[in-house]
Amino acid sequence: MRKILVIQEDIVILKIIERLVSLNGFDCKAIRSLEALSIEDQQTNFEFIITDILFEGIAPLQFIAQVQEVIPHKNLLIVTNMGQDKIKQEIFALQGITGFYAVPIDLDEIEAIIQAY
Amino acid sequence: MNEARILLFIAIVFLVLVIYWISITISLIYRNRRTSRLNKIENTFADIVSRYLYNDPVNPITLNEITARLKNVGIRPKNKNNIQFLIRLMIRTQRTILGSNFTKLQQLYTQIPPYGVSIKKISSWSWYRKARGIREIYEMNQSQYFEEIFKYRNDKNIYVRREAQIALVVFLGWESLRFLPYLERNMTLWQQIKIVEKLYDLYPKPELKWLHKAYKTEKLFGKKLLMRIIRKYLLHGEVDYIIDNLNHEDYEVRETAIYCIQTFAVPLSTMAYIKELYDEIPNATQQGQLLTYIFENSDIDLDFYLKQLYSDNDELKLSVAEILWNNGYKEKVQEFYYQQYPNSVLNVG
Numbered sequence: 001m002r003k004i005l006v007i008q009e010d011i012v013i014l015k016i017i018e019r020l021v022s023l024n025g026f027d028c029k030a031i032r033s034l035e036a037l038s039i040e041d042q043q044t045n046f047e048f049i050i051t052d053i054l055f056e057g058i059a060p061l062q063f064i065a066q067v068q069e070v071i072p073h074k075n076l077l078i079v080t081n082m083g084q085d086k087i088k089q090e091i092f093a094l095q096g097i098t099g100f101y102a103v104p105i106d107l108d109e110i111e112a113i114i115q116a117y
Numbered sequence: 118m119n120e121a122r123i124l125l126f127i128a129i130v131f132l133v134l135v136i137y138w139i140s141i142t143i144s145l146i147y148r149n150r151r152t153s154r155l156n157k158i159e160n161t162f163a164d165i166v167s168r169y170l171y172n173d174p175v176n177p178i179t180l181n182e183i184t185a186r187l188k189n190v191g192i193r194p195k196n197k198n199n200i201q202f203l204i205r206l207m208i209r210t211q212r213t214i215l216g217s218n219f220t221k222l223q224q225l226y227t228q229i230p231p232y233g234v235s236i237k238k239i240s241s242w243s244w245y246r247k248a249r250g251i252r253e254i255y256e257m258n259q260s261q262y263f264e265e266i267f268k269y270r271n272d273k274n275i276y277v278r279r280e281a282q283i284a285l286v287v288f289l290g291w292e293s294l295r296f297l298p299y300l301e302r303n304m305t306l307w308q309q310i311k312i313v314e315k316l317y318d319l320y321p322k323p324e325l326k327w328l329h330k331a332y333k334t335e336k337l338f339g340k341k342l343l344m345r346i347i348r349k350y351l352l353h354g355e356v357d358y359i360i361d362n363l364n365h366e367d368y369e370v371r372e373t374a375i376y377c378i379q380t381f382a383v384p385l386s387t388m389a390y391i392k393e394l395y396d397e398i399p400n401a402t403q404q405g406q407l408l409t410y411i412f413e414n415s416d417i418d419l420d421f422y423l424k425q426l427y428s429d430n431d432e433l434k435l436s437v438a439e440i441l442w443n444n445g446y447k448e449k450v451q452e453f454y455y456q457q458y459p460n461s462v463l464n465v466g
Binding site: 010011014015016019020105108109 | 170173216
């Protein structure tokens with residue numbers, strides 16, 4: 001089964017995206033921080049990683065670099081409260097970012113991306 | 118100090134320490150339990166919302182199940198702190214979602230129990246609780262309480278009437294502007310900005326008929342608010358309202374008009390009218406601001422600038438001279454300078 005990893009500190013957004021992903025036929029691993037990631041997860045090649053960028057103790061760009069380095073994946077979607085233009089520009093300047101969604105988000109857009117995959 | 122006194126002193130200190138330790142222990146236990154309770158509520162609410170938004174046809178979530186689960190985690194009429202926490206969660210969640218799910222979420226909110234906690238706050242004697250109650254109601258879009266909130270639009274407390282006026286905007290949109298002429302108390306700059314931003318977020322399509330009706334307002338804060346709305350929505354067709362207020366007798370209305378006009382470029386004929394109004398502005402600083410706008414948005418009108426250069430207003434002469442000097446009219450500035458001094462003083466014969 002195809003797998004998606006969701007990393008969101010906000011439990012409500014985490015659960016909603018987890019549900020969205022599961023109902024679209026993906027196997028979903030939903031965690032609130034990278035610390036909850038197991039060794040097995042780090043060896044799984046995820047179809048999508050849907051992640052926030054704001055976590056305690058790490059800068060947003062560093063966090064993305066860490067995710068890209070540690071977890072094998074095909075697509076990386078950012079869903080975050082930090083929607084400032086500057087952050088958005090910096091994120092898109094990085095390689096390998098599939099999409100950037102700032103809160104408030106229309107979940108139908110994320111669903112459309114997943115369904116189209 | 119004898120031995121008995123020392124022992125008594127030690128016993129008292131020990132007793133105080135014991136009481137202190139016990140209170141710390143009780144506090145830690147309470148906090149631990151409270152955090153655990155709040156986590157339970159948050160997890161349950163997250164699960165309910167996710168299942169409601171993406172309902173599984175095989176195992177659909179029902180309203181009875183939702184109510185029962187919330188009750189089980191402590192959302193009961195007697196647990197007011199829990200209900201307040203749930204309301205905060207509801208508002209936070211609503212702010213994160215757009216589109217069809219936002220509508221679904223609002224449907225859910227009309228069915229689950231905050232037990233009318235927010236509306237009860239409105240009858241509180243405390244202005245803080247009252248304002249918070251109004252805010253919760255409009256944040257959760259509980260329009261059934263609109264009538265209750267409406268009467269606080271002129272409340273003597275600035276925070277209560279501020280929230281009530283924002284609620285009007287949230288529930289009525291552009292139509293709320295028809296109440297503007299009837300507001301009795303002053304509206305601060307901060308309040309004006311909040312109203313404009315809320316209107317823009319929720320009702321991005323302008324409805325000019327309400328704006329035109331609101332033009333009748335004689336209230337100074339009303340005029341300022343309308344000009345800010347025109348600026349925010351870039352309503353080029355309504356710029357005349359801003360221009361008409363450029364020479365208003367009130368300093369702050371003029372200040373707002375000058376600030377708002379800077380967003381717009383105007384045709385030559387309108388610029389000519391603005392130049393006429395320029396002379397009627399009684400404050401040199403504001404004239405200077407308008408002069409900058411005129412300079413940045415029109416070609417050099419030599420007659421206009423020379424008139425200002427030879428006028429009595431010393432504060433503006435330097436700005437006018439600078440504009441002329443930097444735009445190919447150095448000789449005009451020199452001429453103005455030399456004519457101020459007789460030839461004998463300049464030693465030129």
